[in-house]
Amino acid sequence: MTSPLRTTRAHDASSTPSPAPWTLDDLPPQTGRTVIVTGAGSGIGLETARALASAGAHVVMAVRNVGRTREIAAREITASAADNAAGSTEVLPLDLADLASVRRFAASWDRPVDILINNAGVANVPLGRTADGFETHFGTNHLGHFALTCLLLPRITDRVVTVASNAHKKATLDLDDPNWRRRRYRASAAYGQSKLANLLFTLELRRRLADARSPLLALAAHPGAAATGLNRHLGPAMSLVAATVGRLVMQSGPAGALPTLFAATQDLEGAAYIGPDGRGEQRGHPTRAVRSTTAQDAALARKLWTLSEDLTATAFPRV
Numbered sequence: 298m299t300s301p302l303r304t305t306r307a308h309d310a311s312s313t314p315s316p317a318p319w320t321l322d323d324l325p326p327q328t329g330r331t332v333i334v335t336g337a338g339s340g341i342g343l344e345t346a347r348a349l350a351s352a353g354a355h356v357v358m359a360v361r362n363v364g365r366t367r368e369i370a371a372r373e374i375t376a377s378a379a380d381n382a383a384g385s386t387e388v389l390p391l392d393l394a395d396l397a398s399v400r401r402f403a404a405s406w407d408r409p410v411d412i413l414i415n416n417a418g419v420a421n422v423p424l425g426r427t428a429d430g431f432e433t434h435f436g437t438n439h440l441g442h443f444a445l446t447c448l449l450l451p452r453i454t455d456r457v458v459t460v461a462s463n464a465h466k467k468a469t470l471d472l473d474d475p476n477w478r479r480r481r482y483r484a485s486a487a488y489g490q491s492k493l494a495n496l497l498f499t500l501e502l503r504r505r506l507a508d509a510r511s512p513l514l515a516l517a518a519h520p521g522a523a524a525t526g527l528n529r530h531l532g533p534a535m536s537l538v539a540a541t542v543g544r545l546v547m548q549s550g551p552a553g554a555l556p557t558l559f560a561a562t563q564d565l566e567g568a569a570y571i572g573p574d575g576r577g578e579q580r581g582h583p584t585r586a587v588r589s590t591t592a593q594d595a596a597l598a599r600k601l602w603t604l605s606e607d608l609t610a611t612a613f614p615r616v
Contacts, residue, residue, distance in 0.1 A: 318574070318581075318582035319555070319559055319563075319582050319583050320555070320582065321348060321551065321555065321558070324348060324349075324352050324558055324562060325352070325562055326352055326353050327349055327352040327353045327354035327384065327562070328352075328353030328354070328383075328384070329353070330353070330354045330355070330411040330412065330455075331354065331355045331356075331357065331408065331409065331410045331411050331412075332346075332349050332354050332355070332356050332357065332410070332411060332412040332413075332414060332561070333357040333359055333410055333412070333413050333414065333449075334346045334349070334356060334357070334358060334359065334414045334416055335359045335360075335391060335393065335414065335415055335416050335417035335442065335445070336359075336360065336393075336416045336417025336418065337356070337358035337359065337360055337366065337416065338358060338360040338361075338362055338365060338366035338369060339369075340523075340550060340553075341416060341460065341520050341523060341550060341553050341554050341557065342358075342414075342416040342417060343369065343373075343550070344550045344551045344553070344554035345414060345416060345554045345557050345558060345561075346358055346370075346374060346386065347373065347374050348551075348554060348558055349384065349558070349561070350374050350375070350383060350384040350385065350386055351374075351383050351384065352383060352384065353383045353384045354384045355384055355385050355386070355387065356374070356384060356385070356386045356387070357386075357387045357388075357389055357410070358370060358386055358387065358388045358389070359389050359390075359391035359402065359417075360388065360389075360390070360391060360417075361390070361391070361392045363388050363389070363390050366388045367388045370386040370388055374386050389402065389405075390402070391417075391445075392428075392441075393417055393436075393437045393438075393441025393442060393445070394427040394428060394433065394436055394437045394441060395427065395428035395429070395441075396428070396429050396440075396441070396444055396609060396610075397428070398428075399441055399444045399445050399448065400444075400448065402445070403445060403448035403449050404448075406449060406452060408452065409452055409453075409454050410449065410452050410453055410454070411453070411454050411455040411456075412453075412455050412456055412457075412458065412561050413445070413446060413449055413453055413456075413457045413458070414458045414459075414460070414557060414561060415442040415445070415446065415457065415458065415459040415460060415495070416460045416557065417437070417438075417441075417442075418437065418438045418460065418491075419433055419434060419437050419438065419488075420434075420488050421484040421485060421488055422434065422484060423484065424477065424482040424484075424487075426476075427440075427441075429608075430476070431476050431608065432475070432476040432477045432482075432487055433487075434484075434487040434488050434490065434491040435475050435476055435477075435487065435490060435491050435494065436476075437491075438488075438491035438492065438494070438495065439491050439494035439495060439498065439605070440605060440608055440609055442459060442495070442498070443498055443605045443609060443611070444609040444611045446459075446498075446502070447606075447609075447611040447612060447613060447614060448611060448614075450513070450613070450614050450616055451614050451615065451616060453513060454513075455513065455514065456513060456514035456515070456516055456560075456561070457499075457502065457513070457514070457515050457516070458516045458517065458518060458557060458560045458561050459495045459496075459498065459499050459515075459516070459517050459518075460495070460517070460518055460519065460520070460557055461492045461495040461496050461499075461517050461518070461519045461570070462488075462489075462492040462495075462519050462520075463519060463521070463522075463572075463577075463578055463579075464485070464488055464489040464492045465489060465492040465493040465495070465496055465588075465589060465592055466587075466589045466592075467489060467589075468486065468489030468490050468492065468493040468589075468591070469486075469490065469493070469591065470490055470493050470494060470497070470591070470597065470601065471490070472597075472600055472601065472604055475490070475494075475604070493589070493591060493592055494601060495517065496517055496570065496588060496592040497592060497594070497597060497598040497601045497602075498598070498601065498602070498605070499515050499516065499517040499568055499570075500515075500568055500592070500593070500595065500598040501595075501598035501599055501601070501602045502515035502613075503515040503567040503568035504595070504598075504599075505602075505613050506567065506616065507567065509615075509616050511616045513616060514565065514567050515567055515568060516560045516561075516565060516567070516568065516569050516570070516571070517560070517568070517569075517570045517571070518556040518557045518559070518560040518570070518571040518572065518583075518586075519556060519570075519571075519572045519578070519586060520553030520554065520556060520557070520572075520573070521548060521553060521556070521572060521573035521575070521578055521579045521580050521581070522548065522579040522580060523548055523549070523550055523552070523553025523554075548573070548579075548580035548581075552573075552580065555573075555582065555583050556571040556572050556573060556583045556586070557571075558583075559571050559583035560583075569585065570585065570586045570587075570588055571583050571584070571585065571586055572584070572585075572586030572587075573586075
């Protein structure tokens with residue numbers, strides 16, 4: 298049940314026409330499949346959960362705010378899924394900024410899971426620390442998902458999809474000071490570093506899975522510029538700019554979820570990276586996205602993995 302990627306390359310009159318753009322209508326049935334979506338209580342995560350449940354999946358919404366998410370799931374997802382005789386939802390507590398919470402979640406999970414979608418994240422927040430003392434972006438967006446993936450990997454049967462961002466393209470990764478203890482802190486740079494780490498994590502996870510002869514896939518996606526609440530910490534002036542520009546260039550939350558849904562359900566090669574096909578990968582339909590040169594650095598990916606194992610006290614398991 299796969300759909301070919303749309304290509305943005307120009308064709309001459311004698312070439313094969315481009316396939317039609319992939320849309321939500323192309324999402325294949327997910328009946329009988331279990332998907333964990335982190336940060337599924339709002340934004341891209343909520344739209345991802347909604348679409349997968351409507352397609353028949355049992356979606357585990359792993360979130361910090363369990364009560365609020367259960368209300369949302371009952372009101373907006375479960376009822377719709379029931380109307381379609383489709384999937385179901387389950388809401389479980391998970392705080393990626395607290396490794397104890399990550400370990401509790403993983404220890405309590407005793408079933409197979411087809412897909413893990415590492416979606417949750419924070420963006421452009423002031424300098425802060427997670428429960429374990431990590432810089433908030435690096436600790437939440439990367440280290441929390443790193444530990445969760447390593448701990449759940451023996452239970453995963455199909456793939457891991459990690460949500461990255463265009464912000465990785467101008468980012469650097471300082472392995473000597475990833476938690477911004479010596480550098481002058483800049484929120485945008487810290488966010489970009491965490492998203493670069495997401496792609497390097499995917500690259501090294503793919504290598505390790507291949508070396509272990511595992512059929513599991515490690516994939517990544519990004520939503521482009523989607524109108525969600527992720528940038529609510531920009532401050533009044535920048536929030537106004539973002540809202541004004543957003544009306545012109547941003548796509549909706551459901552459209553922003555399409556690359557994640559494509560990566561989660563289509564037949565792709567390991568470490569594939571999916572994003573919108575429009576100008577600057579800001580909006581559009583799913584296609585292969587462009588990584589920065591740094592995000593393709595296999596040696597850097599291995600060093601980040603080693604550091605992440607040390608910081609989280611987790612490791613790549615037998616798969």
